[in-house]
Amino acid sequence: MAFELPKLPYAYDALEPNIDARTMEIHYTKHHAGYTNNLNNAIKGTDLEGKSIEDILTNLDMSNAAVRNNGGGFYNHSLYWEVMNPEGKGRLSGPLKDAIESTYGTVDTFKDAFAKAAATRFGSGWAWLCVHKGGKVEICSTPNQDNPLMPDVSCGGTPILGIDVWEHAYYLNYQNRRPDYINAFFNVINWNEVERRYDAAK
Template sequence: MAFELPELGYAYDALEPNIDARTMEIHHGKHHNGYTTKLNGAIAGTDLEGKSIEDILGNLDMSNGAVRNNGGGFYNHSLFWSVMNPNDKGRLSGELKDAIDAAFGSFDAFKDAFSKAAATQFGSGWAWLCVHPGGKVEVCSTPNQDNPLMPGVTCGGTPILGIDVWEHAYYLNYQNRRPDYIEAFFNVINWNEVESRYAAGK
């Protein structure tokens, strides 16, 4: 089965004013769709065809640029859409809150660390909150479409929250004000989804 562009689960304008409808339309319908199509082309007829995206990325030959870039782009964006929600966002609580407090000291300190990782990622890339086996969490960033599932990436674990800091994710609305976009992202985080991912990954 070929990979398919996932549905958002909400309208393109649902995250306004934090993320504008036109950016969402282009980001999902053009960029993510492009990664999906190119990933399918890159794995067609190879032994990667039919494998899960997690299996593909976790055992990736990092010299395979087509699969690295497009597989990463497919996975990263799929996570990105799911960890945002305009309505039923929940709130940080339970074991994930305890893990964040243990790792960072407080939610505010975590927010600062995550925001710094996103703001200081040079050029294009992502910032992540990851969970390690046993439940410890870590913040890190990766360039381009790399992610913590890939071999040799400096931060490990399973991504449970990610923010896209490629310019196409925010430039129409925020221009060069990446920190403003990062601050707005915290208004739409779907903590129910992040907590579910934490429980599955620890």
């Protein structure tokens, strides 16, 4: 079966003023839709057809640029929409908070480190919070549409929180002020979903 663009879990304007409706609409209907279509074209008629996106990415031939870029783009954006919420669902708590404090000392120190990873990613890419088997968490960043599931990426583990720092994610509203966009992202994190992903992955 071909991959389908997942349904956006809220309206385009639901994250305002943190992320504006026009950016959301373009990001979802043009960029994410484009990655989805191009991924389907790249795997059509190959042995990758019918496999899950996680299986494709964890066993990826990194020289296959079409699958690497579009498979990453499909997966990354699917996670990105899910870990945001207009209602600010949940507060960071429980085992995930404990894991973050075990690694980073305090939640504020974690936020500073995550923001730095996103702000200092040169060019286009993503910053991630990942979980390793056993529950240890790690912050890292990747270029372009790479993600921690892929082989030969600088950080491993399962991504449970990700922020898109490609300019198309923020430029209409924030122009070159990437740090302002990153700070706004913290206002819309769906911690319930991040915690669900942590529990499933650890």
